[in-house]
Amino acid sequence: MVLQDLGRRINAAVNDLTRSSNLDEKAFDAMLKEIGNALISSDVNVKLVATLRASIKRIVNFNDQSPGVNKKRLIQKAVFDELVKLVDPHAEPFKPKKGKSNVIMFVGLQGSGKTTTCTKLARWYQARGFKACLVCADTFRAGAFDQLKQNATKAKIPYYGSHTQTDPVVVAREGVEKFKKERFEIIIVDTSGRHRQEKDLFDEMVQIQQAVTPDQTIMVLDASIGQAAEAQSRAFKETADFGAIVITKTDGAAQGGGAISAVAATHTPIIFIGTGEHMLDLERFAPQPFVSKLLGMGDVAGLVEH
């Protein structure tokens, strides 16, 4: 599960420190170091970890505390707040409205889980009373349309795509126009995997986006991504200005710190996490409950006024 080990290690580090009889600066630095190592082992961006350590250090300001201050609470709160900051960009994601056409476009690296998540999301909205459908604008990957078609059929969701048209911009435009006419409320557009090193692929993404003018663009990130997450997600942000992130494969053993670093790098909220290969394996994501759970509800949650 995402960040589970991280939570355990951070908790242990904070508890060890706050429980120890001599809460001195050396022990505090050791705690910071352990938190840093735990974050890095979870794939949080190396530079981000350095920043986070520095801010905890600054906030706690170990040497400059009057005797009355409850150091334990101060340290716990600082750690909690910094972790929340890591996953909570304070940006409101788009909320689809019933009775109008909401176009949602998926983008992301190759194999991150876009096509699978498209169907999950369509089904999620369908179950909440939206009229939802899928458009396959991946004309590159072998079998991409069959994959979407089979998933959509299983979930009983209308879909659009082509086995012969090779231009994804054309398919995307036609599909979205058709479904808009038919008054679908959630129109989800799946696109090919791409990466920042190939300019043509990024240009294509822009053209699809211009053709379908999505109300929301979602970037899908694999929970196992490592240090490349920052550069890739930044590049997608600059080019496609996505407004939300979905992290997939959180049922794996990866800690998800790379994908979470993308939140900090792009100031974009995570809205869902994928928890398996099946249609229903999708969960809503909210940052504060997530971090509270991560660090054990107990006394930490009580510290935060939200």
Added chain:
Amino acid sequence: IGGLFRNVVGGKTLTKEDLEKPLKGMEDHLLKKNVAREAAVRLCDSVERDLIGLKTNSFTTIESTLRTAMERALTKILTPTSSLDLLREISTVTSTNRPYVLSIVGVNGVGKSTNLSKIAFFLLQNHHRVLIAAADTFRSGAVEQLRVHVRNLKELSKREGGEVDIFEKGYGKDAANIAADAVTFAKENKYDVVLIDTAGRRHNDARLMSSLEKFAKLAKPDKILMVGEALVGSDAVAQARNFNNSFGAGRGLDGFVISKCDTVGDMVGTLVSMVHATGIPVVFLGVGQHYADLRGLNVGSVCRLLMS
């Protein structure tokens, strides 16, 4: 002058204290290259052991001594200890009148089916008769994906030589049985090589991982390659270990294909993490989405990327 020469410690015997800071810098450097922390720490420890007590050459800084030692350590772990000549292995096996069986495993979405198709293309260029077995009977579109690849490869093989077909039994069937049937079919029909695609699976899913043991027993692959993707971070270590341990006693992985190397620039640490975890060599690198985007490992250039 002081600034220029401060670090020059030619002829100095290195101590643990001298190395502490530069080693921490080296560890951070490797982490930024996407080497898993476990692997980075082990590499730094081994370099530290090599260097303590060593006398530096004149006009050589600790940093450059360390750098050279790290390059050496990386070269050592990445250089395969046995030959990786796939074509020769194939001809050894086919000369005994049976097909060479190669299967591909790995977690979800890493590039198994695509890189299997690239390997097929490479074999076609060498005029082999290849059978591709669609043993991913789970993921939507997996069979059609291979059908498209085989159709494209047939078209290409008109020019390149060789022959390629697909062996498929649709969805829902047991993968190990399909793989075994494909091997039998290939033997009867004089194919040189069977390439078996498998479904992606999480390495922490005990049920899916345990089915690999039956798979290895029934299909008896000559070679099992795991695809690991260059984008993956620390999870690479456990991925490699768990797949390597999933085929039952006496059977492990034979090599890695590191895919999507074109998406990470110089952050090629994943391959270090996977080799560190298992001692198993990297056989191929995937460097793009087209059939020709497959390379052998060039240890020198990987080391240069890692040290840049």
